[in-house]
Amino acid sequence: MDILMVLFTLFAGITLSAQSAVNGTFSKGAGTIETALLTFLTGSIFLFIIILFFGEGDLSGIMNAPNWQLSGVFMGVFYLSFTIVAIPRIGVIATNLTTIVGQLVIGLIIDHFGWFGGIQIDLDGPRVLALAFMALALYFIYKGNKKTQTEAVS
Amino acid sequence: MRYFSYIFALLAGAALSFESALYGDLGKSIGELETTFYNFAVGSLILGLIWLFFGKGKLSYTMEAPKWSLIGGILGVVYLLSIVISVPFVGVGITMVAVIIGQIVMSMIIEHFGWLGSAASRINKEKVFAVLSMIIALILINQ
Incomplete structure (x- = not known):
């Protein structure tokens, strides 16, 4: 069962990279803001139908939730818009890999200080080493991308 | 512009991390699906406003794409x-x-x-x- 679930989660990563590629393509015709708007609108409609049938939570609880929790929505909008800007310019791998690095670095910082009511996890030796390997990954992806671009030109 | 795109991608990831940290507790109190729906629905409203004032693209491309x-x-x-x-x-x-x-x-x-x-x-x-x-x-x- 567990290995099945891990495969299922791999599939989640696949849909995310497919989304960024699809949106990058659509934005060439429609524009960045328009692509983000369409993604959010169709996502809302699809989710609304799913909640109607399978929702077990309490949507009206939104009204009582603290404002700082609700501000997550601006982050969601930033994320999608920035990805759409980057994809046509630096490609699918560079965008997704760089996004993941940004995500992990901030994640490590949030963990270290225990912000937003999460558990606190120290930035220990292995985690600092992980930061170094992420910097290395960024260096390689930048270099690799530059190489394919010069090849394409020549 | 290429450097900017890398910085944009880094910021996108940072935003994603903040988003999941901010939504962590909300998911527990009102439900994961409901939190996601809140994010998409209110995100649509925010983007709708931004599009109204700053949209330079072509939304009607949706019908041709x-x-x-x-x-x-x-x-x-x-x-x-x-x-x-x-x-x-x-x-x-x-x-x-x-x-x-x-x-x-x-x-x-x-x-x-x-x-x-x-x-x-x-x-x-x-x-x-x-x-x-x-x-x-x-x-x-x-x-």
Whole structure:
């Protein structure tokens, strides 16, 4: 069962990279803001139908939730818009890999200080080493991308 | 402009981390699906306003575009649903590692073959090294 679930989660990563590629393509015709708007609108409609049938939570609880929790929505909008800007310019791998690095670095910082009511996890030796390997990954992806671009030109 | 795109991508990831930290408690109090719906619905409103005042593109392109290029929103929801379903079974750590590996490997395949309308760009040694470095970083974080 567990290995099945891990495969299922791999599939989640696949849909995310497919989304960024699809949106990058659509934005060439429609524009960045328009692509983000369409993604959010169709996502809302699809989710609304799913909640109607399978929702077990309490949507009206939104009204009582603290404002700082609700501000997550601006982050969601930033994320999608920035990805759409980057994809046509630096490609699918560079965008997704760089996004993941940004995500992990901030994640490590949030963990270290225990912000937003999460558990606190120290930035220990292995985690600092992980930061170094992420910097290395960024260096390689930048270099690799530059190489394919010069090849394409020549 | 190329440097800017890398910085934009870094900021996008940072935003994603803040988003999940901010929504962590909300998900527990009103439900994961409901939180995601809140995010998409209010995000649509915010983007609708931004589009009204600053939109320079062509929303009507939606009607002309090939239908497969319209599935971005649905893919985003499928992604979130898969995560919500798998976390209780395998935990957050393994879920995140599997998601990221799935994402990077699929990105390589998409870009190498130029699928989904993206510009084809061959895999080279540097890109493979980049992916390996990421996997080492993930193992270090999750041990």
